[in-house]
Amino acid sequence: MxxxxxxxxxxxxxxxxxxxxxxxxxxxxxxxxxxxxxxxxxxxxxxxxxxxxxxxxxxxxxxxxxxxxxxxxxxxxxxxxxxxxxxxxxxxxxxxxxxxxxxxxxxxxxxxxxxxxxxxxxxxxxxxxxxxxxxxxxxxxxxxxxxxxxxxxxxxxxxxxxxxxxxxxxxxxxxxxxxxxxxxxxVTPMAPRKTLVLGANGQLGRALHTLWGDQPHIEYATRADLDLTRPDLPTARRWRDYDTIVNAAAHTAVDTAETRHGRTDAWAANVTAVAALARIATAHGITLVHISSDYVYDGTSDRPYTETDPVNPLSVYGQTKAAGDAIITTVPRHYILRTSWVIGDGHNFVRTMQNLAQRGIDPRVVDDQTGRLTFTPTLADGIHHLLTTHAPHGTYNLTNTGQPTTWADIARTVYHLTGHDPARITGVTTTDYYATTTTPIAPRPHHSTLDTTKIQNTGYSPTPAEEELATYLREVSPTSGTHGARG
Structure with a gap:
């Protein structure tokens, strides 16, 4: 002694x-x-x-x-x-x-x-x-x-x-x-703790794969690889070996979520599965990155939404995302990224407009919803920035920057940048656009612009949406088929 x-x-x-x-x-x-x-x-x-x-x-x-x-x-x-x-x-x-x-x-x-x-x-x-x-x-x-x-x-x-x-x-x-x-x-050096990307086949999952590559300590999982609703999820992996989980998986079929079975699926994916992830992250000291949506707001604000504005979702999808956000805030190490109008590798509004332009179609596009596009490389880079700089945990808005636009404005820009006459786009109200639809339609927030000041104060400055749109159109080819002119 x-x-x-x-x-x-x-x-x-x-x-x-x-x-x-x-x-x-x-x-x-x-x-x-x-x-x-x-x-x-x-x-x-x-x-x-x-x-x-x-x-x-x-x-x-x-x-x-x-x-x-x-x-x-x-x-x-x-x-x-x-x-x-x-x-x-x-x-x-x-x-x-x-x-x-x-x-x-x-x-x-x-x-x-x-x-x-x-x-x-x-x-x-x-x-x-x-x-x-x-x-x-x-x-x-x-x-x-x-x-x-x-x-x-x-x-x-x-x-x-x-x-x-x-x-x-x-x-x-x-x-x-x-x-x-x-x-x-x-000596074989000890590898870093692992990073798990969920929703690997989605637009953001693919962007993260492009950014992070196939490093041995980074894993990419689809629902087929890891079902978050399985009862043995707490023991499905040696979770203590993981440092970060990026939850890029979600039920995003906004209109389908208004149906009986769609509502069940949306709550299962966006709330029940999120609660299971939150328990695992809390128990094992894992940083949990969760992607949220502008749909948690009602769209009545006359200014861009900040992270501290109260949520008031209009749709079932928005309700499930807001509930998931509330759960994630209980995780000691968490980042919630609220984003809007996501465009990446896969079916999306920009590709649809590009395809319609090539086919000579003159679409009607909604012109009373205002917001900003978010390109998945920007979203992936923002996630990487928060993780590598160890920015304070919490909720961050992340979209591309620039003047807020309507869906019709974006469609006209796509037509212009691909060499077609933007006057071929006819702007219509949301009500008129869905007037003849017989299936359930989710209410949309009319103003979805998100204030990105908080994440910019951490040192990350998203690029302007119009610049990213031009780059995107240069690098991708239009896909076959359409998914509607609304986006």
Whole structure:
């Protein structure tokens, strides 16, 4: 036990000291003592997270007791985070970054006594040598031990790491297993935690695939790959291995959602499935990115909608999206991206207009709904920006910028940019457009313009919609068939 008269053990403030290994941070702990001994708060979530410690959600507490000075253990990198401290005694600790990336192989060493602790992020190799007998090395971890988890190891005597052990390794107790670990040149780096993109075949899913590619730690899933309504979803994957889920899947058949069966499907996909994702993300510390819609608003505002404006959906689809948003806000690490009028790789309004122009058709197009187009590369880039800059969690509006337009305005621009006469477009009201329709039609918000100031303040500036439209038309060919002139 630390001597109660030791001045290094008492009077410290809770203080964090970064190391050369990203995320590896040494902490001084307040220790209070007298002639009887000492007391410390070894883990205090509220104080420590306020001071900058990640809220890493520990679920297991382990203690390694070592009889003799010189006992040496490691170097082990596990797929979870650790909060390491010493209960009694002293250790010389050595940590090596075994994660993929530019700091792979970086070494940090220091001594720990009961007045110090260290936060060890996932993938950083942990090892120590006891400097006193009867030393108890303790650590909190944020995942339960599993034999199926992927570990990474490094030999204690690796010449590249060149750790200067206080007691030579040939004079200490080391397990045969630790002696057999590979040298740094033969170590397989620990991959980052995974990113899962749901709705991989949708317009946004395809844009994210184009942006992120086929990196080993990024997975793309369709409903056939992972049904979010399955009862065993909590155990369908080893969720602790995931860092981010992007929910680009949704029931978006706005008019169908007004029918009996469509209403059931919309609530199942946009609410029930979202609730299942929210539970998983909360339980495993996953960042959940969720795509929302301008349909959560009633469209009566005379100015662009901000993220703090109250929702008032007009349609079943809008109601399910608003309900899904409310659920997502309960996830500690979440981004809700409200967007509108999405255009990407697949059937959409712009392709329909392009096709009609080529076929010589003069369509009637709604001219009393106002908003902005959102091209999926912009949406994908915005998601990437929020994740990589670690922007504050919360709700963000994201569309392309520029002057708000109507669907008829956009149709005329498409005709113009593809070499056709924009006067061939006839503008009509929403009521007139659907006057002869006998199936249920969802009410639309007449004003859907979203204010993008908040996301621009994080450093991301969406491009003007008209520029993106011109680029889009240069790069794609019209698709066969039409899906209506409304969009």
């Amino acid at each position: 630390t001597d109660a008269s030791d001045p290094t053990a008492f009077g410290k403030k809770l203080t964090a000291t970064p190391t050369p290994i990203p995320g590896l941070v040494v902490w001084d702990l307040p220790v209070h003592g007298d002639a009887r001994g000492w007391f410390k708060e070894n883990w205090q979530r509220e104080k420590m997270t306020a001071a900058g410690l990640p809220d890493f959600g520990p679920v297991q507490n382990n203690i390694s007791f070592n009889d003799a000075a010189g006992t040496t253990r490691g170097i082990h990198a596990e797929p979870w985070d650790k909060w390491v401290s010493v209960a009694t005694g002293r250790i010389f600790g050595a940590w090596v970054d075994l994660r993929e990336g530019p700091t792979f192989g970086t070494v940090f060493t220091t001594e720990l006594d009961p007045s110090k602790a260290i936060f060890v992020p996932r993938g950083v190799g942990n090892s120590y040598q006891t400097l006193a007998p009867d030393t108890a090395y303790t650590y909190l971890v944020n995942d339960h031990w599993s034999p199926t988890a992927e570990y990474t190891f490094l030999n204690l005597a690796d010449e590249t790491a060149a750790i200067d052990w206080p007691i030579p390794l040939d004079q200490v107790e080391i397990s045969d297993k630790d002696k057999a670990h590979p040298r740094l040149a033969d």
